Amino acid sequence: MALNKKYIILKDDDAGVDLEKLKKWVDIVVKNDAKGSIGVIGKHLNDKKLQVFLNSLDQNTIEIFCHGYYHTHSPYYLNKIIRRNLPKTEFNKDKKNHGLSLKKYREDERKYLNSSTVSFGPQGNIWNENIIDPLLQNSFKLMFSWENVGGGIHTIPLSSNFRQNSLEEFIKSYERKKDDLIYTLQFHHAKLTDKKFKLMEEVIDFLKNKEKRIFVTPSELLEISKNDKEIYSLMIGKND
Numbered sequence: 743m744a745l746n747k748k749y750i751i752l753k754d755d756d757a758g759v760d761l762e763k764l765k766k767w768v769d770i771v772v773k774n775d776a777k778g779s780i781g782v783i784g785k786h787l788n789d790k791k792l793q794v795f796l797n798s799l800d801q802n803t804i805e806i807f808c809h810g811y812y813h814t815h816s817p818y819y820l821n822k823i824i825r826r827n828l829p830k831t832e833f834n835k836d837k838k839n840h841g842l843s844l845k846k847y848r849e850d851e852r853k854y855l856n857s858s859t860v861s862f863g864p865q866g867n868i869w870n871e872n873i874i875d876p877l878l879q880n881s882f883k884l885m886f887s888w889e890n891v892g893g894g895i896h897t898i899p900l901s902s903n904f905r906q907n908s909l910e911e912f913i914k915s916y917e918r919k920k921d922d923l924i925y926t927l928q929f930h931h932a933k934l935t936d937k938k939f940k941l942m943e944e945v946i947d948f949l950k951n952k953e954k955r956i957f958v959t960p961s962e963l964l965e966i967s968k969n970d971k972e973i974y975s976l977m978i979g980k981n982d
């Protein structure tokens with residue numbers, strides 16, 4: 743039996759906060775023949791420099807996803823204070839509020855960007871099920887999540903956060919999910935130091951050359967799932 747292909751998505755959040763570091767993150771991905779996906783915060787889309795940069799990207803290499811419009815931070819800090827994962831209902835927006843921010847994102851996207859995304863990555867990766875209908879109504883197909891989304895939205899399963907301090911440390915954390923066919927590694931470019939950017943290169947090299955993982959964008963993974971039952975089963979909800 744042929745060995746299953748193993749994929750990897752590099753996910754970077756909070757585009758709009760620190761353009762210089764965003765550029766650096768993208769440079770490293772491109773320079774190392776990898777691929778990635780960057781989450782844009784909608785309220786920053788009126789920034790001319792950000793527009794120029796985002797419109798210069800090859801979407802087959804660096805794909806944009808929607809990281810909300812306002813990017814409220816409170817659940818994230820609350821999460822830190824109580825030091826455990828909040829139940830998803832803590833992000834207690836109703837359908838109307840979810841709908842309004844996704845609609846605003848789409849409006850600004852149409853106004854300022856020359857591409858249109860199919861993917862959504864919730865702020866702080868915290869969400870509730872009220873998000874599903876508004877996502878469908880606003881033509882989203884994919885969502886990054888630690889747990890299956892369902893309801894007709896395909897999940898890109900999250901695997902790990904890039905917070906290690908050495909390659910050895912990274913490999914140790916990676917070992918637990920080594921056999922997962924989809925591995926999604928999450929970054930926050932604005933928080934990366936020069937040392938961490940260097941480590942990021944080592945990690946890419948390890949995943950590409952030692953692990954032979956195939957770098958994909960969210961859209962590519964969606965396409966792959968149409969012809970690969972195992973990948974499909976990882977992305978679809980149990981009741982879909």
Ligand SMILES: [Zn+2]
Binds near residue numbers: 755756813866
């Ligand atoms: Zn964020």
